[in-house]
Amino acid sequence: MSEVTREQAQQRAAQIQAFHDELSLLERQQVLNLSEGQRQQLAQHHQQLLQRFAEQLDIDTNLHSQQLSLGMRIASLFGALTLACALFFLFYRFWGVFSTPLQVAVLIGTSVASLALTLGISRVDRSGYYSKLAALLCFTAFVLNLSLLGQMFNITPSDKALLPWGALALLLAYHCRLRLLLVAAIVCGTAFVAARVGAWAGIYWLSLGERPENFFPAAALLLAIPSLLSQQRWHGFAATYRISGLLCLYLPLLVLGYWGDGSYLTWHAAAIEYGYQIAAFVLSALGVAAGIRWQLTEVRNTSLVFLLLYLYTKFFDWWWELLPKYLFFLLLGLVSLLLIVVFSRWRRVSQGGQS
Amino acid sequence: MTPRKPWLTGKRTLLLALALMLGCNALLLAGVAYNRSGVPDSVLTLSERELMRDSSRLLDEGDDSSLRLELQWRYPHDSAQRGYYLSDWLSRERLHELGFSVPAAHDRPARRQYQRQLSRTAYLVLEFDGPAYQALLQHAHDKLSEAKATLAKQGQKKRWQDELDAAEEHHQALHQRHSRLVLIDADLSAQRLRQRYADRSRYLIVPGQLAPRLLHPDRAPYYSAQATLLNPHIQIPTELHAALQDWPERWTKNPLPQRVQISTGQRYESWLSAVLKPPKPAP
Known part of the structure; x- marks a missing residue:
C-alpha cells in the first residue's frame, strides 16, 4: 500500500463521511438503492480503512474529535x-552566572539536545502535536545559540547567520510537516536573498528594506519552487511557497507605487511610481487569471486581495481630498457592488450559464 | 509498483541537522579564535568616558544578567543639524572614494540625487585623546572666551549670560565627561587606514556604516555622511563582572579609577582584554 500522509488520510475520512451523507440522501429520495450485500461490503471496507488510519495516523473520525483536534493545535x-519565550528568558536570566566556556557548552548542548528530543519524539508521536512543539523549540534554541555566541564574542552582525537558521527550519519543517517552520525558513531565506542582492549593489545588509526591489528575486524563487519540486507529500507546503512568493512580489509593488525614491531606477520619482502602480494592477490581475486557470485557490485569493487593495488605494489617492467623506465611502460601496456583479457574471459563464 | 522511500528519513534529518549545528558553531568559534590570534590590530586603554554601560538593553537587570559596554564617540566638528548630530568630517574627495556620487550642484534635484543613494559599509578610524580631541577643546575654549568678551562688551543681558553659561558647560563637559574618541577618517580598506594611522594604542579601526546626509542646504560644504558603528557594544566576560560591577551607565561626579583595555583583532572585532586598576600611591 502506498504511503499515505496524515493529511491525505484525514481528507479521505472527510470524503468517506461526505459519501455516506450523499448516499443516505439518495436512498431517501429513492434515486439509488444498494443491495444489502453491497451495503455491508461498503461499510466493512470503510470501517477497516478508518480504523487503520486512526491507529496508524491518529486522524479524527468524527466531528467531536475534529473540534478537539483544533483545540490541540491551538x-x-x-x-x-x-x-520558546521561556528558553529565551532563561538564557538571559542566568547568563552572567556561567563562565565563558560553560556558556558556549550550554548553548551548543541545548541546540543538539533539542534536536535529539525533536527527532526522538517524532518517531513515537502519531498525532504530530508534540513533535511540532519540540521542533519549534529546537529552532528557537539554534537561533539563540548563534545570536548569543555572536553577542558574547562581539561578532559583527552578518546576514550569513540567516542561512543556517533557514536551513534548519527547512529540515525540521519537512521532517515534522510543520508549515510554521516552513514560514520561518522562507522568512530567513527571503531575507538572506534580499540582503545578498543589496550587498551586490553595495549596501549594508540591514538596509535591505531601503530598496524593496531586493525582494523580487526571492519572489521568483518562491513561486518557482512548487513547480520544480513536487510538494505533494507535504500538505499545504506548495500553497505556503506561492503565498510567500506573491507577498514578496505584491508588497514591494505597493510600497514602490508610492515611494519612487526607494527604487534602484534613476528616473523621476513620479514616473517610477506610476510605472509600479501599473505593474501592480497588471500582475495582480494576471495572478487572479492564473489562479482560476490552474485551479490554485491561494494564488487567486491572494492576487484578488491585492488587486482590490491597489484599487482602493488608488481611489483614496484620487478622491479622499476631493470628495466629502460620505460620498467617498458611498462610491467605494458602489464599486464593490459593481465588482460583485462582474464576478457573478464570470461565475455564470464559467458554469456554462447565460452571460 | 513499489512506492519510493522518502529521501528525508529520520536518520538523514538527524545527520544533516547535526552537521549544520556543529559545523556552524565550529565555524563561528574558529572565526573568534582567528580574530584574537596574533598581534591585536589595536589595544586602547579607555575610561568610563569612552565606554558606558549599555542602557539600551531590551530586558531589565532582573531578567538579563549579562553586562555590556558601549563605545561613546564624537565627530571632529560639533554640528547639530536637523535633529541629528553631523559634521563635515569627510571631504568631497573622500566621499567619492567611499563610493558616493557627490553632485557638483547643490540645487534641489542634486540634493535629492545625493540623499537617494544607499548607505555603504566602510572602516572608520577613531582617534583617542589626540589632535582631533585637542582641536575640539581649543574650539570650546575659543567659544568660551568669545562669550565672555561679548558679555563684557554688551552688558549683563540674559541672552549673553545664557550663552556664556552654555559655553562654560560645554567646555567643562568636553574636559571632564565627554568621550575623547573622535571619528576622523573612513576608508573601504582597513589596511590603508592602518598604514595612515600606525599608532595602535591611539587609533581604533572599526567597521561602520555611512549614510549620505545633507549637511547645509544653502552653504558649503553641502554634503556629508552620517556614521554608525556596526558593532559598538562590547560584552563583559563573566570573569570580569565583579571588577566592573559599579561601571556606570552615565557620567557621575565621582569617576571610577579603573580603566579597561579594549583589544581589536584581525577581523576588527573588539573584546575586553583587561581591567586595569590605578597604581597605588607610593608610601
Missing part, C-alpha cells in the same frame, strides 16, 4: 511559543 502552537 494549544500546541501556544505551548511552542511560550516554551
Whole structure:
C-alpha cells in the first residue's frame, strides 16, 4: 500500500463521511438503492480503512474529535511559543552566572539536545502535536545559540547567520510537516536573498528594506519552487511557497507605487511610481487569471486581495481630498457592488450559464 | 509498483541537522579564535568616558544578567543639524572614494540625487585623546572666551549670560565627561587606514556604516555622511563582572579609577582584554 500522509488520510475520512451523507440522501429520495450485500461490503471496507488510519495516523473520525483536534493545535502552537519565550528568558536570566566556556557548552548542548528530543519524539508521536512543539523549540534554541555566541564574542552582525537558521527550519519543517517552520525558513531565506542582492549593489545588509526591489528575486524563487519540486507529500507546503512568493512580489509593488525614491531606477520619482502602480494592477490581475486557470485557490485569493487593495488605494489617492467623506465611502460601496456583479457574471459563464 | 522511500528519513534529518549545528558553531568559534590570534590590530586603554554601560538593553537587570559596554564617540566638528548630530568630517574627495556620487550642484534635484543613494559599509578610524580631541577643546575654549568678551562688551543681558553659561558647560563637559574618541577618517580598506594611522594604542579601526546626509542646504560644504558603528557594544566576560560591577551607565561626579583595555583583532572585532586598576600611591 502506498504511503499515505496524515493529511491525505484525514481528507479521505472527510470524503468517506461526505459519501455516506450523499448516499443516505439518495436512498431517501429513492434515486439509488444498494443491495444489502453491497451495503455491508461498503461499510466493512470503510470501517477497516478508518480504523487503520486512526491507529496508524491518529486522524479524527468524527466531528467531536475534529473540534478537539483544533483545540490541540491551538494549544500546541501556544505551548511552542511560550516554551520558546521561556528558553529565551532563561538564557538571559542566568547568563552572567556561567563562565565563558560553560556558556558556549550550554548553548551548543541545548541546540543538539533539542534536536535529539525533536527527532526522538517524532518517531513515537502519531498525532504530530508534540513533535511540532519540540521542533519549534529546537529552532528557537539554534537561533539563540548563534545570536548569543555572536553577542558574547562581539561578532559583527552578518546576514550569513540567516542561512543556517533557514536551513534548519527547512529540515525540521519537512521532517515534522510543520508549515510554521516552513514560514520561518522562507522568512530567513527571503531575507538572506534580499540582503545578498543589496550587498551586490553595495549596501549594508540591514538596509535591505531601503530598496524593496531586493525582494523580487526571492519572489521568483518562491513561486518557482512548487513547480520544480513536487510538494505533494507535504500538505499545504506548495500553497505556503506561492503565498510567500506573491507577498514578496505584491508588497514591494505597493510600497514602490508610492515611494519612487526607494527604487534602484534613476528616473523621476513620479514616473517610477506610476510605472509600479501599473505593474501592480497588471500582475495582480494576471495572478487572479492564473489562479482560476490552474485551479490554485491561494494564488487567486491572494492576487484578488491585492488587486482590490491597489484599487482602493488608488481611489483614496484620487478622491479622499476631493470628495466629502460620505460620498467617498458611498462610491467605494458602489464599486464593490459593481465588482460583485462582474464576478457573478464570470461565475455564470464559467458554469456554462447565460452571460 | 513499489512506492519510493522518502529521501528525508529520520536518520538523514538527524545527520544533516547535526552537521549544520556543529559545523556552524565550529565555524563561528574558529572565526573568534582567528580574530584574537596574533598581534591585536589595536589595544586602547579607555575610561568610563569612552565606554558606558549599555542602557539600551531590551530586558531589565532582573531578567538579563549579562553586562555590556558601549563605545561613546564624537565627530571632529560639533554640528547639530536637523535633529541629528553631523559634521563635515569627510571631504568631497573622500566621499567619492567611499563610493558616493557627490553632485557638483547643490540645487534641489542634486540634493535629492545625493540623499537617494544607499548607505555603504566602510572602516572608520577613531582617534583617542589626540589632535582631533585637542582641536575640539581649543574650539570650546575659543567659544568660551568669545562669550565672555561679548558679555563684557554688551552688558549683563540674559541672552549673553545664557550663552556664556552654555559655553562654560560645554567646555567643562568636553574636559571632564565627554568621550575623547573622535571619528576622523573612513576608508573601504582597513589596511590603508592602518598604514595612515600606525599608532595602535591611539587609533581604533572599526567597521561602520555611512549614510549620505545633507549637511547645509544653502552653504558649503553641502554634503556629508552620517556614521554608525556596526558593532559598538562590547560584552563583559563573566570573569570580569565583579571588577566592573559599579561601571556606570552615565557620567557621575565621582569617576571610577579603573580603566579597561579594549583589544581589536584581525577581523576588527573588539573584546575586553583587561581591567586595569590605578597604581597605588607610593608610601
